[in-house]
Amino acid sequence: MEPTSSLGVSQFVSFLKAAGLGALLAFYFDLYRAFSSQIKRHLPGLILFAADCLFWVIAALSCIAFVILLMWGEIYFYSYLGLAAGFGLYLLTISRILLPFWHQVFAAVLHGLARLVDATGRMARALVAPICWMERQLAVVAGRIAPAFKDLTSRIFHGSWRSK
Numbered sequence: 001m002e003p004t005s006s007l008g009v010s011q012f013v014s015f016l017k018a019a020g021l022g023a024l025l026a027f028y029f030d031l032y033r034a035f036s037s038q039i040k041r042h043l044p045g046l047i048l049f050a051a052d053c054l055f056w057v058i059a060a061l062s063c064i065a066f067v068i069l070l071m072w073g074e075i076y077f078y079s080y081l082g083l084a085a086g087f088g089l090y091l092l093t094i095s096r097i098l099l100p101f102w103h104q105v106f107a108a109v110l111h112g113l114a115r116l117v118d119a120t121g122r123m124a125r126a127l128v129a130p131i132c133w134m135e136r137q138l139a140v141v142a143g144r145i146a147p148a149f150k151d152l153t154s155r156i157f158h159g160s161w162r163s164k
Contacts, residue, residue: 014082023090038110
């Protein structure tokens with residue numbers, strides 16, 4: 001049997017591990033909040049609902065993996081307390097600094113992507129414009145040739161060129 005001090009140290013280490021996971025989940029939550037606030041005006045509500053569900057599924061799976069891999073499948077009250085403490089401590093301290101930073105980062109990235117998509121569209125229009133011009137010119141030429149071709153085929157098939 002282990003001495004009591006070793007048990008207390010083991011429980012304290014497990015509490016710190018849970019607090020670390022709580023802080024990581026809060027960091028992930030900050031990233032998600034910053035990202036979703038930048039895209040929510042561009043996407044329909046159903047997609048945001050699906051993204052919210054995906055966030056919570058990933059958070060739940062990481063908690064389950066934590067309990068199985070690091071806590072040997074044992075769940076104690078101090079594990080929940082550690083998760084809550086790490087999450088809360090992160091949100092009260094570091095989140096106040098990092099959340100505005102992540103807002104700016106995602107705004108800049110999304111602005112850059114929008115400019116890239118716009119530039120790609122302009123480039124595609126510039127590449128397609130000569131093809132459209134050629135198509136219009138061919139339509140004009142075909143419009144002029146079609147009556148003569150119709151007359152020619154009419155003469156050939158209706159016998160106005162047949163020898164008498």
